[in-house]
Amino acid sequence: MSLDCPPSCPFVPDRSSALDFPMGQIRRFAPARAAGAGSAEAGDVDETKRNLLKLLAIAGVVGAAGGGLVGGTLQYAQPGLVGAKSYPTVQLIDVDGSPLTATKVMQEYSSATADLYLFNYPLTNEPNFFLNLAPASSGTPGATNVPGGVGPQGSIVAYSAICQHLGCIAPSISYYPPGTCPQTFKGLSFYIHCSCHGSTYDVTDRAANLTGPAVLPLPQVTLEWKDPSQGGDDSIWATGETGPAVNGHFNTLIGGYEVGATQTLTKDTPVILCHFGLPSP
Ligand code: FES
Numbered sequence: 001m002s003l004d005c006p007p008s009c010p011f012v013p014d015r016s017s018a019l020d021f022p023m024g025q026i027r028r029f030a031p032a033r034a035a036g037a038g039s040a041e042a043g044d045v046d047e048t049k050r051n052l053l054k055l056l057a058i059a060g061v062v063g064a065a066g067g068g069l070v071g072g073t074l075q076y077a078q079p080g081l082v083g084a085k086s087y088p089t090v091q092l093i094d095v096d097g098s099p100l101t102a103t104k105v106m107q108e109y110s111s112a113t114a115d116l117y118l119f120n121y122p123l124t125n126e127p128n129f130f131l132n133l134a135p136a137s138s139g140t141p142g143a144t145n146v147p148g149g150v151g152p153q154g155s156i157v158a159y160s161a162i163c164q165h166l167g168c169i170a171p172s173i174s175y176y177p178p179g180t181c182p183q184t185f186k187g188l189s190f191y192i193h194c195s196c197h198g199s200t201y202d203v204t205d206r207a208a209n210l211t212g213p214a215v216l217p218l219p220q221v222t223l224e225w226k227d228p229s230q231g232g233d234d235s236i237w238a239t240g241e242t243g244p245a246v247n248g249h250f251n252t253l254i255g256g257y258e259v260g261a262t263q264t265l266t267k268d269t270p271v272i273l274c275h276f277g278l279p280s281p
Pocket residue numbers: 163164165166167168173194195196197198199212213214
């Protein structure tokens with residue numbers, strides 16, 4: 001204890017009652033108070049309140065930053081509504097890397113083609129069958145001038161390769177060439193059939209449902225053929241899609257990443273199982 005303690009010193013016997021404060025509370029005297037100016041309370045600064053305010057301010061800043069961080073994280077953690085703004089125009093490329101032309105398709109693909117040829121459109125997780133329904137030779141069943149068909153015989157079509165029942169994906173759902181199974185539908189011996197539960201689709205009529213349990217047709221990709229007789233280069237393009245939304249997608253354009261400017265066909269082996277559901281009413 002200092003003997004020359006000033007009047008404001010808390011240790012002098014006649015100290016002001018203003019100096020009494022609860023245990024644990026820190027009180028600091030502002031310079032004006034220490035100089036004796038103003039009232040007893042005017043220059044006091046309550047350090048506990050100040051520290052509390054500081055803590056609240058820091059917590060607010062940290063909370064705001066943390067909130068932004070959490071919010072930003074949640075933004076990416078939630079299922080993204082990624083997709084395409086509109087249907088892209090995409091050129092189809094053959095499995096050998098060359099641009100797909102109708103001339104080439106008519107030479108190399110037909111209703112009898114057993115291997116599956118697939119391409120993704122409009123999103124990278126939406127595979128489609130690429131089919132030429134024209135008969136391979138006389139006597140081989142086929143179809144020409146079908147709805148949406150392009151090429152010199154209107155026989156080149158593309159349908160979603162995701163079943164409209166529970167979403168089995170090619171090759172579980174496959175194109176069956178003529179005579180693959182003994183069943184025929186509307187006189188047709190070739191169709192798209194899903195081995196998962198027996199749904200069947202009419203490749204000659206917008207992939208309409210032939211047997212259940214699926215009730216909806218497969219979405220059909222809109223194809224465009226650059227007709228050489230009209231000055232085109234014989235190339236084939238995907239430009240849109242009709243029918244219901246691709247199974248598993250709220251909207252065909254939402255739920256995946258948009259494909260690029262070209263899409264190359266991939267080859268797969270079909271799953272063959274002659275197990276059919278009930279005919280569609
Ligand atoms: S998923 Fe194709 S019939 Fe069930």
